[in-house]
Each structure stands twice: as C-alpha cells, then as structure tokens.
Amino acid sequence: xxxxxxxxxxxxxxxxxxxxxxxxxxxxxxxxxxxxxxxxxxxxxxxxxxxxxxxxxxxxxxxxxxxxxxxxxxxxxxxxxxxxxxxxxxxxxxxxxxxxxxxxxxxxxxxxxxxxxxxxxxxxxxxxxxxxxxxxxxxxxxxxxxxxxxxxxxxxxxxxxxxxxxxxxxxxxxxxxxxxxxxxxxxxxxxxxxxxxxxxxxxxxxxxxxxxxxxxxxxxxxxxxxxxxxxxxxxxxxxxxxxxxxxxxxxxxxxxxxxxxxxxxxxxxxxxxxxxxxxxxxxxxxxxxxxxxxx
Amino acid sequence: xxxxxxxxxxxxxxxxxxxxxxxxxxxxxxxxxxxxxxxxxxxxxxxxxxxxxxxxxxxxxxxxxxxxxxxxxxxxxxxxxxxxxxxxxxxxxxxxxxxxxxxxxxxxxxxxxxxxxxxxxxxxxxxxxxxxxxxxxxxxxxxxxxxxxxxxxxxxxxxxxxxxxxxxxxxxxxxxxxxxxxxxxxxxxxxxxxxxxxxxxxxxxxxxxxxxxxxxxxxxxxxxxxxxxxxxxxxxxxxxxxxxxxxxxxxxxxxxxxxxxxxxxx
Numbered sequence: 116x117x118x119x120x121x122x123x124x125x126x127x128x129x130x131x132x133x134x135x136x137x138x139x140x141x142x143x144x145x146x147x148x149x150x151x152x153x154x155x156x157x158x159x160x161x162x163x164x165x166x167x168x169x170x171x172x173x174x175x176x177x178x179x180x181x182x183x184x185x186x187x188x189x190x191x192x193x194x195x196x197x198x199x200x201x202x203x204x205x206x207x208x209x210x211x212x213x214x215x216x217x218x219x220x221x222x223x224x225x226x227x228x229x230x231x232x233x234x235x236x237x238x239x240x241x242x243x244x245x246x247x248x249x250x251x252x253x254x255x256x257x258x259x260x261x262x263x264x265x266x267x268x269x270x271x272x273x274x275x276x277x278x279x280x281x282x283x284x285x286x287x288x289x290x291x292x293x294x295x296x297x298x299x300x301x302x303x304x305x306x307x308x309x310x311x312x313x314x315x316x317x318x319x320x321x322x323x324x325x326x327x328x329x330x331x332x333x334x335x336x337x338x339x340x341x342x343x344x345x346x347x348x349x350x351x352x353x354x355x356x357x358x359x360x361x362x363x364x365x366x367x368x369x370x371x372x373x374x375x376x377x378x379x380x381x382x383x384x385x386x387x388x389x390x391x392x393x394x395x396x397x398x399x400x401x402x403x404x405x406x407x408x409x410x
Numbered sequence: 411x412x413x414x415x416x417x418x419x420x421x422x423x424x425x426x427x428x429x430x431x432x433x434x435x436x437x438x439x440x441x442x443x444x445x446x447x448x449x450x451x452x453x454x455x456x457x458x459x460x461x462x463x464x465x466x467x468x469x470x471x472x473x474x475x476x477x478x479x480x481x482x483x484x485x486x487x488x489x490x491x492x493x494x495x496x497x498x499x500x501x502x503x504x505x506x507x508x509x510x511x512x513x514x515x516x517x518x519x520x521x522x523x524x525x526x527x528x529x530x531x532x533x534x535x536x537x538x539x540x541x542x543x544x545x546x547x548x549x550x551x552x553x554x555x556x557x558x559x560x561x562x563x564x565x566x567x568x569x570x571x572x573x574x575x576x577x578x579x580x581x582x583x584x585x586x587x588x589x590x591x592x593x594x595x596x597x598x599x600x601x602x603x604x605x606x607x608x609x610x611x612x613x614x615x616x617x618x619x620x621x622x623x624x625x626x627x628x629x630x631x632x633x634x635x636x637x638x639x640x641x642x643x644x645x646x647x648x649x650x651x652x653x654x655x656x657x658x659x660x661x662x663x664x665x666x667x668x669x670x671x672x673x674x675x676x
Contacts, residue, residue, distance in 0.1 A: 163520065166673040185524040193520040195676070199513035203422055215414035216521035255517065 116141045116263060116294045117162060121171035124157055129317040132157050134171070137313055137323055139296050144289050146305035146312030146326070147298035154318035155298040156196050159267050162296070163193055175263065192256040196267030196298070198248055206236030206243065206251050210258065217259050225258035232280065245272040253281070257288070264288065266297040270304055282307050335373065339380070340364040340387035353379050366391065412523055412531045419535040423501050427539060430497040434547040437489045442554045445480050447562055453484070466618040471638060477555065478564045482571055482637035490547065491611060491632070494579055498540055499604040502586025505532040506669060507599035516676040529666040533587055537662070540583045541576055548572045567641050574647070577654030578635045582607045584661035591665035594675055631657075 117139035125131040132154040139145040149155050160166045161173040164184025173180045175187045200209055210225055219225075229236055232250045240248065249272040256264060270278045285295060285308045299305050305312050306326060314321040341347055341363050350367070351357050355376070358366040364387070369376045380388075446452045451472050457465060465471065469487025472479055506529065509515040518528055548568075555563040589603035610630040617626035617633065627633035634650040 160674075160676065163516075163676075165516070165519065165676045184519070185522050185527075188520055189522040191520070193516070195513065195516045195520075197513055200517070201418070201422065201514055212414060212418055213517060213521060216412065216518065216523060218522070 116143075116176060117145075117265075117296055118174045118177075119158060119161070119171075120173070122158065122161060122168050122173055123170045124161065124166065124168050126157075131318050132161075132315075133318045135315070135318070135320055136171075137320070139294060141294050142289070142292050143311065144285065144295045144297070144309045146309035147296060147315065148300075148302065148305055148312055149298075149315035149321075150300075153315045155315060156267055157318070158315075159196070159265055159296075159298065162265055163191075190262045192259065192261040192264045192266075194252050194256040194264075194266040194269050196271075198252045200240045200248065200251070202241040203239070205239055206234070206247075209240060209251065210236065210254060213255055214258065219259050222258075224260050225254060228254045228257055231284065232277070246274060246277065249273055250277070253284075257284070262293060264293060264295045264297075266295065268299060269297055270299070270301065278304065335370075336366055336368045336391040337376075338364060338387070338389040338391055339367055339385060342384040342386060346383050350379065350383065355379070411534060412527055415518065415523075415528065415531045416535055419505065419532070419539075423504070423535075423539065426497065426500055427543060430493055431543060431546055433493050434490070434543070435550045437493075438485065438547060438551050439554060441484050441489075442481065442551060442558065445477060445559070447477070447559055449475070451475055451480055451483075463619045466620070467615040469614075469618055469637070476564070477559055477562045478567050478571075478641060479638075481551065481555075481563075481568070482641055485551075486571060486575060486637040490544075490575060491578075494540065494544060494575075495582060495607050495611065497543060498536070498579065498583045498586050499600070499607065501539065502536050502583055502590050503596055503599050503603055505536055506587070506590040506665075507593055507596050507603075508590075510594050510674060510676065511596045511599075513676055515674065519674070519676065525670040526666060529591060529669040533662045533666060536583050536587055537580060537658075540579050544572065544576050544579060548575075567643075570643060570647060571637060571640050574635050574637075574640045574650055574654075577651050577658075578632065580658035581631055581654045581661070582610075584658040584665070588661045588665040588668070591669040592672075 119138070120136050122132050122135045125133070130152070135154070135158060137145075147155050147158070157166075158173075161168060162175060162180050164181045164187065167181050175183075175191065178187055180187060201212075204212065210229075214222060214225065228234075232253060234247065234250045234254065236251070236254075240251070243251065249270075253269065256266065270281050273281060282304065285297075288295065289308075295308075297305075297309070309326050311323065311325055313323045341350075344363055347357065347359060347363065347365050356368040356370075358368070360366070367376070444452055451457075454472070457470065457472075470483055471487070472483040506515075509518065519525065552563070552565070552568070585606050586603040589606075590599045593599040593602070610632045613626050613630040614632040616623045617630070631653070634646070634653055636646075639646045640650070
C-alpha cells in the first residue's frame, strides 16, 4: 500500500532522510519511531506529496505520491504533526469546510467520531486547548473513512484517558482492514497498536522489525535493593548490567529472557524490588549502542 | 476553482475588505463633496502655499477646473493608489504564504484537490476581490457626482480612468500573489510582495517631486498610470492596459505554477 524506496532528502549532514526503504502492507499498522529530528516527518511529507525526493521514490497504492497527490488524498487520512488550523473558525465550521473540500456526502462518521472522542465542536478553534485541537485533527483525519491513514504523532497533547481511546480507535479501524502508518515518541503506544515498527535515527533506518521481536529485544530495567553491598558485587558476576549507585540499591538492566533474571535473584535476599519505566530515550540508547561503539 | 475554499476566503477576508471599502468611500465622499462647480478647484489657493515639489510628489496636479480633473488629481494619484495597495498586500500575503507559514495549508492539501486548483482559487479571489473593491469605490464616486453635480462628470473619461486603476491593481495584485506563492515564510513574501508595490509608489513620488529625478519613472509601473495622461486618452490607454493585464496574467500563471511544483514545509 505504502512504499518508500531508497528515499533520500538531505537538509545537511544528519538532517533529512538517507536511503530509507520500507513498505507498509495492506491492513497493517506500521509504527515509525525515532527522536525529534530523526526524519519521521520528512518521510511523511513525501508520502503526502508536500515535497519531492532528492533521489529514490515514495508511492501510495503504486502511485507516485507527489504526482498523484490529489488522487491519493481521496482515500487517505492525514494527521499533521504540527497542527495549524484556520483559527478564526469554530470547530464545526472547520470540519464542515473540510468535508466540502473533500466533496463528502455523509457526515455520519464525522458525528460518530465527535461523540466517540467526546469533543465539543461549537467553540472557536483559537480558544481550544491543545488536547481539543488534537481531537479535532483526529476527526478531520478519520471522518471520510479513508483506506489509508498517516498519523504524525497522533497522541501528543492527549491525556492518558484519551490515549486509551485513541488506541481503541486504531484497533477498531485495523479490524475494518485499514492500513495505518503512525509515527510516535511513545514506545508503549506503538507496542499496543502496531504490527511492525521501524526505528529511525539521523535519517537512517536503525531497525525494522515485528513488534513482538522488538519487545523481546527490549531491555528492561529494575531497581533492586539487596541486603548487603556484597550481594551487588556478586550479582555483577552473573553477567547482568548493573548501574551501581554506591548504596545497596542498584539498577539492573535485563535484556532477553526475564526468567533467567528471576532465577538468579532467588539466590539473594531481596529487600525491595521495583520495575523501572524505561523511557523511550533509554530504549533508543539500546538500539543506538552499536552506533556509539562503532564511533 | 474550489467553491468551498472561495467561500472560506470571502468569510475570512470580509472584515478587511469592508474596512478598506469604508476608507475609500470616506475619502471619495469628502473630496467630491468639497468640489465647487463655480470656482473649480477650491484648494487652488491652498495648494499655492505648498512647494511644487511636494505637490508633484503627491501627484496633486490639477489641469483645469473640471470635475473629472479634480477627482483624478486629488484621488487617483494618491488615495486610490495607496489604500487598495495595502488591501492587496494584506490579502495577497494571507492567501498563500501565510497558510504555508502557519501550516494550515496542510489541511487544504490533504483534501483531494490539486495544488493548481487551490492556487487558482486563491488567485481568482485576490483579483476579483481587489477589482470589486475598486469598482465599488468607483460606483460610490459616480453616485455622489450624479447626485451633487448632475451632468458635470465626463463619464467616459471617468470610466477610462478607472480601467487604468483596475489594470494597475491587476498587476500589483499579481506581484503580491507571485511572491506569496514563491516564499514559504510570510516575512520573505512580504519583503517582495509589499516591497515592490511600495517601491513603485515611492519611486513615482520621487520622480514627480523634481524634474532632476524624472528618470526614475522608468523604474515604476505606476508611471504607466499617470491619471492626467489617461484622461487625455490616446496610446497610453492601450499600452498601459496591455502591460497591466498581460503582466498580471503572466505573474498569476507563474505563481500558480511555482506553487504547484515546489517543496512545501508542511
């Protein structure tokens, strides 16, 4: 459905996208992860036909995404990463305006989405909170019931409750056979929704894998409080990566099978045990470690 | 042309349009009201007190005591140039560059409409709204003259004069439009889209201020619209109209083409 082949667009060294290739299959939810400035939005801009590649190509439904942009848009929903509305409009005016621009006949899906996201569309867009604006943009992206959805950071600005609703919405659309490409900062979100994910850094592909495999590779960190400092010295011998804080509490990083870790832990007397929420940055560090070691 | 977008333009530019229409109507009413058919130019004595360089710069050159000369001298050399110009600059910049700069163009382009169609809609809106603004000011003028001084206004000459004005603004609006399409940031779009029309205006003032600076007239399109020349009729009407309307068509076309092909930071 969506194809990116050897895409290169340079805005200077490390800025842009370099020889990036991937394909999103029909009915698949595809995650696109990377830190700010990694090239996610640049890639998406190509797919929407806003910019042209220096070399390589991007296509949607086998149609060149720049040349046939307006044709592709008939069946595509897009959520911009940085949302700028026509501020003087009211929410409902904006949606009706886009519906007219799209030549949309039925507004039932639009109204369903407004209800589902619990959005008040009567107010001026200028006065809306960031979360409300994000919801409004989500309605605009989904309301014409497109086959393909391209969502740039769809949950930014949404509160946790709405993030859950968003995941629900995505899974519902997936069941209906929609193809979705979404970029995200949040590994959790990608984990919950996507089939495959691509990690990108400095415009280059770092890894492209099944979410399940990615999860296995993902290192988990735990805070463990041992009875004595000696135990920390001992557990270091067992081949775990330990971040020693000089106290009897340390952080243990586990890659791969968690059971091995528990078997080892059972040999010690543990005072406290806590799961650390690994931030995306730490996950990146894991993927990027090879790069750092090479450099 | 996209109807929904055109209607949206009307809504979002309605206020600025009405403000400029009010300003123009006000000036037209004041000037036409001041005219005195018995003595011709009531300002003549007043104007004698000003240095001729200043009057030349303001284009206040009155040929005779006729109503048409009075109107063209006091309105079409200054007031009817500067206020429509500001309208064109504001709206021309807003229609394309501002939407690209703020990012809201992304929503327009994520609908199944070609860029060409979007740009064409904006071009048609800028040209028609500017023309309608001038036509309405012209109508106000005509109505006032025919009420206050029935039969005194040379209507043919007045219409030729307004053709020149509309032509000049077709060109000015196309200049604003082409830079609005070329640049992704409003500050650059304004630097040229406002800078060039303003430069035309200022250079024209300089060239009028002193015979020594007369050569400047070759650097401003406004020298093709000297109101007194247009009243006399003749070749300037044809040459001026041709340059204005052909120039406008070319620049509007370039703007639409550039916008259709360029990379957009959306």
